[in-house]
Amino acid sequence: MTGTTAPRKGGRWIERWDPEDETFWKETGERVARRNLVYSVLSEHIGFSIWSLWSVMVLFMGPEYGIDPAGKFFLIATATLVGALVRVPYTFAVARFGGRNWTVFSALLLLAPTVAAMLVMEPGTSYGTFLAVAALTGVGGGNFASSMTNINAFFPLRKKGWALGLNAGGGNxxxxxxxxxxxxxxxxxxxxxxxxxxxxxxxxxxxxxALALARMDNLAPVRNDTGAVREAVGDAHTWIMAFLYIGTFGSFIGYSFAFGLVLQTQFGRTPLQAASLTFIGPLLGSLIRPVGGALADRFGGARITLGTFVAMAAATGVVVFASQRHSLEVFLVGFVALFVLSGLGNGSTYKMIPGIFQAKALARGMSGEAAAAYGRRLSGAAMGLIGAVGALGGLGINLVFREAFLTSGSGTAAFVTFLGFYALCCAVTWAVYLRRPAAATVPAAGVEAKPQLTSV
Structure with missing residues (x-):
């Protein structure tokens, strides 16, 4: 990636960055990119912890707080909503202020919700105050969007699945x-x-x-491109991928926030019993996310994504059965499987994004660096929108849970709703990215002769 704009002053700015150039990558690029990846993961990791803080805080809120399960679900839904909305401005902040500079600022911003929670976390605090503080934790959700946009610019297309998967998994x-x-x-x-x-x-x-300040870099060639934003907004693939990302990341974050409350409310677990189980699913889902990216690099993101949604539908069927029979053991097996599968799908769907836009460049007759540059422009602009819409899936999950427990005292109806949604995700993935007649419309990235979209 090269730039012709005036150099930016101060603060570890890199003026030339061309990761698709093999010589540049081997001599300079890979070392710098990996270093930035490490500290990006750390900052995003803390951001996710703060964003999901209220999934833990509600476990501390016993009867003396006077908040029923529906009220607790709404607290975590508020954090989810704000985290989804701030992802859009966070995406464009990287190009405006620099990846390193924004990482430092966004990390320090996490002090606001953390200190605020420390001040108010006691019985007698009004529910409105708890809602306001839960909303503040949403800034941690924005860190994901800026981090992914930043790391996307550092790595060549052939490494993006691995790098984005590792960055997101470490954050998750x-x-x-x-x-x-x-x-x-x-x-x-x-x-x-x-x-x-x-x-x-x-x-x-x-x-x-402090570590981001000392060890990360800004990429001067990364600039906000209003033309790319308009093109990404007007491209159907941006919104199709956002829909699929609701099914993968929306599931991961929604289930992560709700798991402990579901165990307490539906299965009568104590705070300690719930807390001893809630971490297992998110941990496995996070660890496997880079695997989803790597599998997508090798076999094609669309194939891995479709397989993931089919398996998620099957796991949801297990959860519905367990919920009806009130079997905690079977419920845990199905629910943890959903976490693992959503982690795989997170990696594969994010790998698809740059591949789709580079494939569109190839379809327009571009090649080489021109196609790669087009793919970077459009995928960078699209990622913030896709990430924001996907995170709204977590809000939807928590609101559906809230309604299910309000009306029936059980999460069964919610899981039936999720099963239908995964079936729809299967149909969309197959129809748009795997069905043979559609393959000819957008060639796959990296395939020369009669390329097909299944490699995306």
């Missing part, structure tokens, strides 16, 4: 880590000491910001 692990930390506090100090958990994260936020 922030969810089970904060849940494990909450478990440790509940197990050792009891459910009456939520401030101990918050006290741990304040210095971690400062460390993440």
């Amino acid at each position: 692990i922030g969810v089970p880590v904060v849940q494990l930390a909450g478990l440790l506090v509940i197990a050792t100090a009891g459910a009456g000491h939520p401030r101990l958990l918050l006290a741990v994260y304040i210095p971690l936020v400062v460390v993440a910001a």
Whole structure:
């Protein structure tokens, strides 16, 4: 990626960046890209922990807080909503301020919800205050969008599945880590000491910001491209991929936030019992996300994504059966499988995005660096929108759970709804990206002779 604009002043700006150039990549690019990836993962990891903070805080909120299960679901839904909405401006902030600079600022911004939660987390605080503080944690959800946009610019297309999967997976692990930390506090100090958990994260936020300041770089050639944004918004593939990302990431974050409450509300688990189980699914789903990206690099993102949705529908069927029979053991098997599969799908869907737009470039007669540059422009612009819409899926999951428990006291109806949605995701993936007649409309990235979209 090369730029002809005036150099930017100060603050570790890299003026020339061309990862598709093999010589540049081997001599300079790979080392710099990997270093930025490491500290991007750390900052995003802390961001996810803060975003999912209220999935843990509600486990500390016993009867003395006077908030019913529906109210708790709405608290975590509020955090999900704000986290989804701020992803759009966070995406464009990277080009405006620089990846390193924005990582530092966005990391320090995490102090606001963490300190605020420490101040208000006690019985007697009004529900409106809890809602406002839960909304503040949404800034942690924005870190994902800026981090993914930044790392997307550092790596060549052939490495994006692995790099984006590792970046996102390392960030996603922030969810089970904060849940494990909450478990440790509940197990050792009891459910009456939520401030101990918050006290741990304040210095971690400062460390993440300091390391980003010292070790990350800004890419000067990365500029906001209003033309690319308009083109991405007007491209049907942006919204199709956003819909599919609702099914993968929306499921992951929605289930991560709701898991503990479902165990408490439907299966009568104590806070300690719920906390001892909630981290397992998010942890496995996070760890396997890079595998989804790597499998997509090798076999094609659309194939892996379709297989993932088919398996998610089957796992949801298991959860519906277990929910009806009130079998905790079977429920856990099906629910943890949903986490693992959503993690795989997260990696494969994000790999599809740059591949789709480079494939469109090939279909227009571009080749080489011109096609790669077009793919980077459009995929960078689309990622923020796709990430934001996908995160709204988490809001939908929590609202559906809230309604199900309000009306029936059980999550069964919610899982039936999710089963129907996964079936629709299967149909869309097959019809748009795998059905043979459609393959000719957009050649696959990286295939020379009679390319097909299944390689996307």
